[in-house]
Amino acid sequence: MLKAAGAAVTATTALPATTAAAASGFAHPGLLHTQTDLARMAAKVKAGAAPYTAGFAKLTANRHAQSGWTPNPQATVYRGAGSPQNYATLYNDIHAAYQNGLRHHVGGDSAYADTAVSILNAWSAKLTSLQGSADRFLAAGLYGYQFANAAELVRDHPDFELSRFQEMLTKVFAPLSDDFLVRHNGAVVTNYWTNWDLCAMACVLATGIFCDNRSQVTRAIDYFKHGEGLGSVRNAIPVVYDNGLAEWLEAGRDQGHALLGVGLMGTFCEMAWNQGYDLYGYDDSRFLKGAQYVAKWSLGGDVSYTANTRAKGAIGGWSGRETASAAAGVDPAMTRPIWAMIANHYTKRRGLPASYVTRIAAKSAPEGGGGDYGPNSGGYDQLGFGTLAFTRDRVASPSPDSGTRPQTGATASPAAAQDLAATGSSDIAGWSAAAGITAVAGGLLLLRRRGE
16 A cells, blocks of 8 residues: 655644535545536526526437446456557446546436446456556556545435445456556666556545545655655646746647647646645646646646756666756647636635636537547546536635645635535626636637736
């Protein structure tokens, strides 16, 4: 199991009542979506509020979000060269379970919840192993965090086999991710790029929350802060510049992997936030600065890049070094469904400027999900639907702080009891202000620049 690598998780501010839970457990639902989030989505769609309706339309149009989906569970899932790869079956079924679960909460039709449960139960009854090349660690990380999120949406369904699903996560997914963060598949700690760590971290955190394993959650959060691998926040974002942007390490690799990394770190921060840990704000909002950097670069802007050399190889075996000396080229049309979550956190919950993130979020809206971004595995690395799930009104009196919130179980103060995802009638006005939109006319968004 993963050993702690630094100081213990600390907490100094009060937790909102909407996510408070008993000290013995965690808030449920409480991964990417809280009960308040789900209620907000349903109320907004019922009221016909924009942009929720556009986001919901993306969900209902997706072939995975249909109540007739039939699962195809496997006893062993393979990912990687040299094996009978069948992992596409897994990620398609996971996205069908997630999308049906989400559609149930928003639209209210129990048939979608029943479908999600049938998918999840089928897999927990059959899956026993993840195999393949080193890519099996990617499968464990990506599909472990996604599976937990899909199941969290229906964990109280009377037909859901909760304990069996927890056992599957605990025996099949979490151990591989936990082991990767300790041993990195027998390689030197910098051999694997940032995203390998990040997906493992997301799995350890999500499965820990789902299974009410506090020590596992603490390990994941500690790795975010102090881990030796390239997924910890200071290694993934190694250089902070005077202009308020911070270099994303994988920008020296390529755009697709950099976008994946931002999405994974945002997912990690959001799940932690919903249990009382503010990693979004950790180290003077270092993640915001890195996300701003990737957003500006992906929009075609010039960014600085400090050359970075990393060691490669196996411990006691072959070795080498690789240097990334400049940010790679970009395709401004490339996108992933990652930006709404990040933009809404910083501009709506915290009241912070995030010009590039909000611009690229507006450009990417409405965000879809798995099945909307290509047929291959890269199109299924995020659960998506952020326009529907994460659009929120701005908090009336945001109070940005140093980046710590209390661990779950803290008693919320009256001020903290205010819902961070409050609903209201100012969706378009609030989003426009946060995104730097000065006019909305005939469907045309006119953008103005704001400080970085």
